[in-house]
Amino acid sequence: MKKTLRFLALAIALALVAVAFAPNAQAAQTVNLVLMGWSSSPSENERLQKIVDDWNAANPDIQVTLNQVPDYDTTLQKSLAGGEPPDVFYVDSFRFLDLVRAEALMPIGDKLTNIDDFYPALRNAFTANGQFYCPPKDFSTLALQINTEMFEAAGLSAPTTWEEMRAAAEKLTKDGVFGVVVPADFARWIAFLYGAGGSVTDDEFTKMTINSPEAQAALEFYTGLYLDGFAKTPADLGVGWAGEAFGKGLVAMAFEGNWIEPYLKDQFPDLKHKAVELPAGPAGKATMAFTVCYAVPMKAKNPEAAIKFVDYLTGAEGMKAWTDLGLAMPTRASLREGWLAKFPNLEPYLNGAEYARKWQFVPGFQAVLDKVNEQLSLVMSGNQTARGALAEIERVGNEVLASR
Amino acid sequence: MAVTAPALSNRGGFRLSAKGQERAAGFMFILPALIIVFIFIFLPLFSAFLISFTNWNGLQPPFEAQGVGLANYARIFGLDGTTVVRDEFFVAIKNTFYYTLGVVPTQTVLALVLAFIVNQQFLRFRGFFRVAFYFPSITSSIVIATIFLWLFNRNGVINGVITGVANFLGLQYTPVTWINDANGIIHNILRLFGITIRTAPAWMTETTILGQTIWQWISGPSVTMLAIMLLAIWTTTGTMMLIFLAALQDIPRQLYEAASVDGATRWQQFRLITVPMLRPTTFFVLTIGLIGCFQVFDQIYVISQGNPAGTTKTIAWIVFRNLRDSQAGLGAALAFVLFVIIAIFTVFQRRLVGKTVQQ
Structure with a gap:
């Protein structure tokens, strides 16, 4: 009896050892990679899956599994902290510096094909300490959506300056419709801040520069539209976001990113609208670029295979396959003409690439962003002055920057 | 954090008497549960405690973080001269305090009344009402919050119902933007008496305590927070009702019979028998209500994310926000401060309500 048990234990141990070594033997032939991203619209999810499938068919030695997860930030955080990050993953330009500081990313920029083709502003969004870390997969910019039916009825043309935009908003506010929808959101107001020639911090993020006459002009313009009754927030209009207010015809204008286009096409196919570049402020045109890159972790197990795959995704061929969906825009200048031929109505968004600013701050800056949003709502509710708001933002911001 | 381990007494020493054997057997029986509690509750709690003394960013493996001593705690209370974290913490304290003050008494009284009603013999369809009142408690809080987002x-x-009633009464009602109204309830009431930030006395608007003026401290919950409070009351009252109901049915009927023989009125019976007999239950309901309120998170996450103007930032929300925004060390420290606050309030409440609670 005892002997049988001992033999059994030995057999089990041997089997375990054999199992433990078996996959390694196979790995010599095929590299398995995991690409982790967040799940977006069904058509985007399907398109990415198709691109991955095509890659797998063409590259039997590098097999990629696509893992689209909900609650992306938390999942990524857990897998990085656990020391088992996915081989390739999305990084939003907003989170980029956080991850660089945590030494989570491998700089792979110089191993990619023709990186000068990427728009400088977007390459810059993923460059830190002089190194280009990860290639932008696509990007979006803000533009002004106008309801052409309302504009034509009022005999107005698309506004190109702040004054024209304000005049149009005033004229179009009637019969329960408002001129424009203004969210109390820094990610929208900041385009006006730059348009006025203002800035948030100095280039090195050592101190706040937001308490300036330019910023005050931008804040007074933005909140003035609301306080003077030509604008409403999405919540005031009983909708979830600006795009919904615009689609439902509750407002004549909205400034949103190109993600609004497929939404309007799906939900409000009869709406007559067009996009124009954001009206120029006193200091000229300005818009914001929101972009995401494909990153390879510092602790990558198969860095070569991962870089090869990323190079394909962001190369001319892979990026064309991805951006031909018409949702997000190609980050390579060489793809511009081909893309515009397919989506001529999105040109104002793509033109933004030339002068867009990146949506990126230093780690720990979230507290300042919260403060800006808070102060924006206070100014819009009449409980705070523009000057008071900027002074408060400056005070909090300087403290955050000083404690870095 | 509300878990207390059963106290193990070992007065018997190590003699393997019959009693000792019994103890050992008992210990073996609870061992699996103990192991699970240890791995999934005490171990994470202990690691969180250690992390609260580091600058861990939540992105690297935790061992790579550097110890910073008490710096995180110092930031929370502004002892290092900075104000950003401290101010946010005390805004969260204020919001959480108003939230708790509104929710706990309301849901407790409501639950007691409901339990009393559905416990009456004469009530028809008792089963239906019991299920109906309990139903919100077993539904996912995320789902309910999403539905409330639409209602509000x-x-x-x-707003539709209020407008309808107002029109019927011939009154004017301007729809309230429930989910995006940063005005405090007490401020709104004061405004009815002509007291606004412009007319309030200077000692109120100019004295700043911990980052907020006295005027800001007395704001009350914002309109948005009020909507979230109504949601919370609606969901938790059912659970509390169930607990009260069980306790009501435990009160021996002889007590009431004896009292009515002695000539006690219904009201005297309620006041002198029901309420004292429910004392341990009331303590329990208040305690879990309080803990639940201090930890309110799901509803905030779905409905307001701390907006508008930071009036729905609660302590649990800023814990989450710091964990998410690569300040896990600070987040862990905040979580422990919250733990201590809850512990203090529970002990205080035990003194107040639970004087006679003895099992």
Whole structure:
């Protein structure tokens, strides 16, 4: 009896050892990679899956599994902290510096094909300490959506300056419709801040520069539209976001990113609208670029295979396959003409690439962003002055920057 | 954090007497549960405690973080001269305090009344009412919060009903933007008496305590927070009702019979028998209500994310926000401060309500 048990234990141990070594033997032939991203619209999810499938068919030695997860930030955080990050993953330009500081990313920029083709502003969004870390997969910019039916009825043309935009908003506010929808959101107001020639911090993020006459002009313009009754927030209009207010015809204008286009096409196919570049402020045109890159972790197990795959995704061929969906825009200048031929109505968004600013701050800056949003709502509710708001933002911001 | 381990006494020493054997057996029986509690509760709690003394960013493996001593705790209370974290913490304290003050008494009284009603013999369809009142408690809080988001929409059902009633009474009602109204309830009431930030006395608007003026401290919950409070009351009252109901049915009927023989009125019976007999239950309901309120998170996450103007930031919300925004060390420290606050309030409440609670 005892002997049988001992033999059994030995057999089990041997089997375990054999199992433990078996996959390694196979790995010599095929590299398995995991690409982790967040799940977006069904058509985007399907398109990415198709691109991955095509890659797998063409590259039997590098097999990629696509893992689209909900609650992306938390999942990524857990897998990085656990020391088992996915081989390739999305990084939003907003989170980029956080991850660089945590030494989570491998700089792979110089191993990619023709990186000068990427728009400088977007390459810059993923460059830190002089190194280009990860290639932008696509990007979006803000533009002004106008309801052409309302504009034509009022005999107005698309506004190109702040004054024209304000005049149009005033004229179009009637019969329960408002001129424009203004969210109390820094990610929208900041385009006006730059348009006025203002800035948030100095280039090195050592101190706040937001308490300036330019910023005050931008804040007074933005909140003035609301306080003077030509604008409403999405919540005031009983909708979830600006795009919904615009689609439902509750407002004549909205400034949103190109993600609004497929939404309007799906939900409000009869709406007559067009996009124009954001009206120029006193200091000229300005818009914001929101972009995401494909990153390879510092602790990558198969860095070569991962870089090869990323190079394909962001190369001319892979990026064309991805951006031909018409949702997000190609980050390579060489793809511009081909893309515009397919989506001529999105040109104002793509033109933004030339002068867009990146949506990126230093780690720990979230507290300042919260403060800006808070102060924006206070100014819009009449409980705070523009000057008071900027002074408060400056005070909090300087403290955050000083404690870095 | 509300878990207390059963106290193990070992007065018997190590003699393997019959009693000792019994103890050992008992210990073996609870061992699996103990192991699970240890791995999934005490171990994470202990690691969180250690992390609260580091600058861990939540992105690297935790061992790579550097110890910073008490710096995180110092930031929370502003002892290092900085104000950003401290101010946010005390805003969260204020919001959480108003939230708790509104929710706990209301749901407790409501639950007691409901339990009393559905416990009456004469009530028809008792089973139906018991299920109906308990139903919100077993539904996912995320789902309920999403539904409330629609109800409280500016063009939603709530505003629709109020407008209807107002029109019927010939009154004017401007729809409230429930989910985006940063005005405090107490401020709104004061405004009815002509007291606004412009007319309030200077000692109120100019004295700053811990980052907020006295005027800001007395704001009360914002309109948005009020909507979230109504949601919380609606969901938790059912659970509390169930607990009260069980306790009501445990009160021996002889007590009431004896009292009515002695000539006690219904009211005297309620006051002198029901309420004292429910004392341990009331303590329990208040305690879990309080803990639940201090930890309110799901509803905030779905409905307001701390907006508008930071009036729905609660302590649990800023814990989450710091964990998410690569300040896990600070987040862990905040979580422990919250733990201590809850512990203090529970002990205080035990002194107040639970004087006679003895099992």
